[in-house]
């Protein structure tokens with residue numbers, strides 16, 4: 036079991052309020068990701084859940100029990116950090132088993148748990164190596180293994196992939212997804228990378244300036260963003276925002292259209308524009324347009340296209356894919 040409930044969590048550092056009333060419920064076995072811009076309070080919230088930081092007010096409940104006065108080691112959580120935090124003088128086996136040893140578990144049990152976790156993570160061949168003899172990805176797997184052996188109620192991950200290069204990030208991401216399936220464990224994960232969030236999470240909580248803007252499945256956030264912030268945050272390249280007057284839409288203040296929902300044609304279309312820059316990515320082509328009616332627009336086309344800088348073309352939004360927002364930035368259904 037490992038459910039989590041956050042009730043009106045507030046946290047101030049001096050006069051600065053960093054978390055401004057966070058409510059969230061995480062079900063047993065769920066994978067929830069906190070995502071948001073730098074400084075929005077993601078890590079602080081994770082640290083409050085872990086007990087490494089006291090909330091100024093509000094409650095943290097694990098499996099229905101308030102843990103606000105329970106020290107980190109007794110909360111039944113295991114945390115994986117960006118920096119791995121391995122002991123350099125210990126080999127992989129001892130790094131993974133240290134927490135259990137400190138908890139006074141019998142040697143045979145520690146050996147067994149380390150064997151299971153290291154096999155799961157493909158580390159069984161490296162048990163005698165020290166951290167310095169491992170790659171970055173292997174070190175992060177040891178840190179994850181150290182969490183697994185403790186069979187925690189909750190796994191907390193703080194940007195675990197950000198020290199890895201691009202290829203290794205993808206690999207390790209897949210491993211974390213697999214691990215979540217195999218362990219059916221509750222995982223809470225902080226990242227500023229929306230691809231990580233979209234690919235791993237059952238649900239994503241989008242934070243902004245200490246508040247949750249929206250919680251939902253990746254596709255809910257993509258298809259039905261609650262406001263301009265979420266609409267602009269989820270999706271790459273970013274959604275285009277255009278004054279509603281451009282579309283003669285009296286009921287909205289701003290309209291949004293995703294780059295992948297605009298078609299282009301050399302002869303005709305809704306908005307005439309000039310290509311400022313074209314990115315040919317192979318699978319996709321990204322065009323940056325300066326249009327007469329809608330201003331700057333980013334367009335994402337599937338596959339290869341011959342359009343290049345200074346070409347003049349016409350862009351047309353798919354009407355059923357237009358998002359509308361009111362004066363306060365709230366989505367209009």
Ligand SMILES: Nc1ncnc2c1ncn2[C@@H]1O[C@H](COP(=O)(O)OP(=O)(O)OP(=O)(O)O)[C@@H](O)[C@H]1O
Pocket residue numbers: 048053071072073074075076077078079080227
């Ligand atoms: N111990 C502290 N003392 C004072 N201010 C702090 C402390 N820890 C965090 N902050 C401030 O709280 C705010 C939120 O920090 P936090 O690390 O939670 O953000 P984050 O969303 O995780 O950002 P990043 O993605 O850059 O890691 C920041 O403005 C930060 O400077």
